[in-house]
Amino acid sequence: MRKSGKIKRKDKSLKQFLNRRFILIILLLALSEGVISVLFSEFLYPFISKLLVFTDIKITNFSSGVLSNMTQVILVLIIICILSLLPSYLSEAMKVIFQRVSADVLQIRLDTKIPEQLGSPILVQLYYFGLLLLFLIILFVILLPYLVAALAFGRMVSKKVEGPIHRLTKGMEQVSEGKLDTRLTFETEHEFIQMRNTFNEMAEQMEQNAKDKIEIENRKNTLLSDIAHDLKTPITTISGYATALIDGLVKSPEKEVQYLEAIKAKSLRMDELIMLLFEYVKLDSVGFALSREKLDLAELLRENIALLYTDFETKKMEINMDIPTEAVNYEVDRIQFSRVIANLLNNAIRYNPEGSLVTIKLFVGDCIKIVIADNGAPIGEEIVGHIFEPFVTGDESRNTKSGSGLGLSIAKKVVIMHGGDLVLDHEINDEYTKAFVITLPI
Template sequence: MKNKRSFRGVIMRSFIGYTFGIALTLLVLELLFGLLTWKNGMNFAELASSPLAKGTESLQVTLSVIWILITAAVYVIGIALFGRGINRKLMEPVRKMEEGFKAVTSGDMEIKLDFETETEFGEMRDAFNYMARRLKDAEEQRKRIESERMQLFSHIAHDLRTPMTTISGYAGALAGGLVEEPDKQREYHLAIQAKSGQMNQLIDQLLAYSKLGAPEYKLKLAKVDLVELLRVSCAALFGEIESKQLSLELQLPDQPVFYMSDPLEISRAINNLLTNAIRHNPSGSLLYVGLTDESGRIAIHIADNGAVIPESIAGNLFEPFVSGSASRSASSGTGLGLAIVHKVMERHSGGVSVLNAASPYTKEFVLDFPKK
């Protein structure tokens, strides 16, 4: 890589070079003129100051004028070449950068400066191209976030419409006295209660997802025993596990495994995975919960032998309102559970993935915690 020259160095080198060139040109011309006047019996060095010799007055005047014109022409040409060189080395990059800034200002993020230079303009060119690339990436990210936000609003409206319609219809029927049988009234009341709970669950998960995505939200980190956290989470959902007659295999280390994390958010992620496994698998399914403590990471494993996740949605499973079932509308889930898990792990500099599990299980969710 060539060493960059400073603006001052380029100007000084050019000035010295052109000055030397002008002086050398005038010296050569003076020698040629001296030879010419010597052949005509005149001393060129004394041409301007010596008295005009008789019979040579006209020639001396002509030669003096020609010499003055040649000298002026040499200086003019030298200055013009000097200015052209400076313009090419300094002003041309300035013009290119001005055009680049105008293009970025007008919204053209595809602009790229590619002029050649040996001065600091090379660093400025590279900095401009880096800035333009970052602005382009930021604009693409903004558009992607805006698109995700619009999809989020659309899915929220979709998921709220069904329970709202049910609640409105049942409440209208009860208020209008259309349902007289006590058993039927109780059925309607229970349906309203269930749909209200579904809406509350959606709103709670939406608030959790929005909170985790806010830049100003800070985790409340503490030294947490992940083994105990898993035990507590499984115990809290043991009633649902029993009601679905699931066979739970729990493989946890005997010793505590500590990690700096937010216990509330990690519990939320674990509970979302366990709840999905319980609610979206048939009765009598197998459920596995384990933890491995390796040299470079800690991993929580939650596996089951339920239906395999379709390949068509496996790639975007952790995006908002995506469910592992073929039709999310037929499921009781809100579609935000796995997106929240992804956000929680992202906040902890970790990750979540879904893998094919070893028999007798079919799929396995893994929460990765990197050791720092």
């Protein structure tokens, strides 16, 4: 999977590129105008002046006018073409108006009597048509650099903009089709690199969300399967024992009591499992919030150890406490946080052999740490990475020691809701074979 990298300084800006190209085109336009002006003054103007003589149009003091030679000639051609299309009386009136209004400005004197040597009216019309065609050619030559510049600039913009946009559009189409592993790798200017990187980050996030969704669905299915498994076993036992008692298959009173005690134990086991499921679901339910208050964590630890002291003695376990005598105040939910500590202590009692050493530490530094460690049986490598997932236990725990696999999941959720974390340190050393470490920020 390719991750989008940060934008490097060498990436060019599209704005800078367009500015440079625009300045270059302006310079080329200025050069083109200069070349066209020289060609017009040296070659076209003498030829056009000869043509205009046929209509007795005199262009006087040409160089001193406010308009350029080229503009004056084009204006004259336009006037001639317009006058040629008008009736004679309107044409004469327009000539008078034009001479009065603009002769002094343009130094143009009009006398458009058609010379007799042109002959027939058809030749006169051809003459005017030629002037109109000449006007269009001159106009085209004048506009040609601008047309070329516009096309060139448009092509530059198209190449720099349409290419990345096309790739981005194609990438979005592929993502919309479900190809979430799509990544864009084109190189271009700064702005589109930002869009490319944003697209790649979006696609990567969508791909990860899809994987997470599949993972959540798989966990949900596994959770339901494990719930069914853990409920079916005691229900089967209860049903079998109850059927035996009802059918009168148990003759001995002692055996009958044994069956009834088994039914009671399995019922309590089911009740415990259902309560744990309730707690697990409740933590994720909408509206649930911790009831936090400032408590002395050191005293809370000692209280929970005292509640289980008899169980430690029964298994002949040694307790090594390293808890400060001074108060370590922190805002916690007393009930939920006590459940976390009790679960870790119960696991240490339940899943370790007799005579094991259990170490309980509390210390304050950059953060608050609570460590519950022991030198008993290590946790299997196959479940270390999944120990905090629901219903993850070793086979021995599930089959013989009634472990639900929900306690650690609930504990980790509670600690995370307090802003901290619960992790497993399974590196074996001289002090312990495993340790559960609660970290709380200060």
